[in-house]
Amino acid sequence: MSATIDRPAPAETTTEAVVARLDAATSAFDAPFAAVHLPTLDANAADLVRRASGTPIRVASKSVRARAVLERALGAGLTESGGFRGIMAYSLREALWLVEKGARDVLMGYPTVDRAALADLASDADARQAITLMVDCAEHLDVIAAAGATGARLCLDVDASLRIGPVHLGVRRSPLRTPDAAATLARVAASRGFAVVGVMFYEAQIAGLPDSSAAVRLVKKASASELSTRRGAVVDAVTSVVGRLEIVNSGGTGSLEVSSADPAVTEVTAGSGLFVPTLFDRYRAFTPRPAMFFALDAVRRPTPKIATLFSGGYIASGPAGASRVPTPVWPAGLKLLRNEGAGEVQTPVTGLAASALRIGDRVWFRHAKAGELCERFTAVHLVDAGGAVTTVPTYRGEGQCFG
Structure with missing residues (x-):
C-alpha cells in the first residue's frame, strides 16, 4: 500500500x-x-513531516501495530522536504517478523535479552543487515554474544532525562548519560566485534508530556536546552571512537520540532x-x-x-x-x-x-x-x-x- x-x-x-x-x-x-x-x-502524516522540517521520521511500530498502516506511512518514502524512513520496533521478535515481511531498516527501541530471538538474528544474514539492536550496558553485549550475534549492528540508548539536583524528570531508561560513559561502552562494543552505528535519546519529559501549564512548558524548554548541549557532546565522543554514526535518533510525536532543530540529530521518531x-x-x-x-x-x-x-x-x-x-x-x-x-x-x-x-x-x-x-x-x-x-x-x- x-x-x-x-x-x-x-x-x-x-x-x-x-x-x-x-x-x-x-x-x-x-x-x-x-x-x-x-x-x-494522511493529513496527520503530512503534519508530522511538516513539523520534522526535513528530518527523516522513523515510524514507531509500538504506536501502530498494523502492517498496512506502517506501509502506508513508509510508502511515501523520503523526499528533499522530508518524509518517513525506517521503523522503530519494540520487540526483537517483531523486528524479525517485519524483516521477513520485507522491512529493511528496523531500529530496536529497547534492549532485548530474548536468547532465542537473538539466535534467530545471528543465523539470518538479511536480518543482521536490517536490524539494529539497542544496548545501554556491557551486560547486553554479553547476552548478544552468547546467542552468537557478535558483529550485530548496535545503537546506544543514552539517558535523555532532565536532572535538577536530586530530581529526575523523565523516564527511567538507560544508565548511560555522559559522553565518557557512552564512549566507553562504544569502545568495549567495538573491541568485541560489534558495529556501533548509532545513538538514541528519547526525551520523554518533552515528547510525552502535554503542555498543561506554564511550569511544564518552562521545564520542557530547560530540558531541550540541556539535552541539545549534552547530545552534541555524546555524539562527538562516540564518533571519536567508532567514526561517523549512521543514526542519531531523538524525539517523539510531542517533540518533533525540538528534536529536528538540533543539527546533531539525523532522524526523529513518531507513531502516535x-x-x-x-x-x-x-x-x-x-x-x-x-x-x-x-x-x-x-x-x-x-x-x-x-x-x-x-x-x-x-x-x-x-x-x-x-x-x-x-x-x-x-x-x-x-x-x-x-x-x-x-x-x-x-x-x-x-x-x-x-x-x-x-x-x-x-x-x-x-x-x-x-x-x-x-x-x-x-x-x-x-x-x-x-x-x-x-x-x-x-x-x-x-x-x-x-x-
Whole structure:
C-alpha cells in the first residue's frame, strides 16, 4: 500500500464529522471494532513531516501495530522536504517478523535479552543487515554474544532525562548519560566485534508530556536546552571512537520540532501522531486530529438515564488514572460512570445523550494511547474519503503477540 505525504486536510474537519463518516461507512459491521479515517491519517502524516522540517521520521511500530498502516506511512518514502524512513520496533521478535515481511531498516527501541530471538538474528544474514539492536550496558553485549550475534549492528540508548539536583524528570531508561560513559561502552562494543552505528535519546519529559501549564512548558524548554548541549557532546565522543554514526535518533510525536532543530540529530521518531489518541490532545505545537476510534453497542438500559455498552475496558498503560481511560466522543454528551468506568465486558455511560440511546445503538470512543488499541482487535477498518472500507489485520490478526 502506498501513499503521498502532501495530501490536503480531510473535508471532515471536526471529530464529530469524522466519526459520523466512520459510523455510516461501518454500519454493517458488528461492534466492538476499531476504525481509522484515512483522510485524517494522511493529513496527520503530512503534519508530522511538516513539523520534522526535513528530518527523516522513523515510524514507531509500538504506536501502530498494523502492517498496512506502517506501509502506508513508509510508502511515501523520503523526499528533499522530508518524509518517513525506517521503523522503530519494540520487540526483537517483531523486528524479525517485519524483516521477513520485507522491512529493511528496523531500529530496536529497547534492549532485548530474548536468547532465542537473538539466535534467530545471528543465523539470518538479511536480518543482521536490517536490524539494529539497542544496548545501554556491557551486560547486553554479553547476552548478544552468547546467542552468537557478535558483529550485530548496535545503537546506544543514552539517558535523555532532565536532572535538577536530586530530581529526575523523565523516564527511567538507560544508565548511560555522559559522553565518557557512552564512549566507553562504544569502545568495549567495538573491541568485541560489534558495529556501533548509532545513538538514541528519547526525551520523554518533552515528547510525552502535554503542555498543561506554564511550569511544564518552562521545564520542557530547560530540558531541550540541556539535552541539545549534552547530545552534541555524546555524539562527538562516540564518533571519536567508532567514526561517523549512521543514526542519531531523538524525539517523539510531542517533540518533533525540538528534536529536528538540533543539527546533531539525523532522524526523529513518531507513531502516535498518525492516530492521535487522547494523551496528545494538549500540545501547543500541533492541532490534534483524531484518526482512530473504536465502536461499542448498547446492550442494556438499567435506568432511563444510563445505557450499558458491551465490552470497552481498553485501559492504556502507564500510571493508573483518568488519563488512561477511553473517552466516549459520539454521540456527544456521554460520560463514564465514576464507580464502574470502562469495563472488560460492559461499560455503562450516562450524560445528556444516554437517555436517547436504544438497545443496539452505537457509541464511539477514543483510546488514550495509539497502538495499544490494536492489541484488542484482530482487524481494523480503514475508511477512505468516499466511505469505502478496507479491512486490514492488526498484529494480532496476523497471529502475532509481542508482549
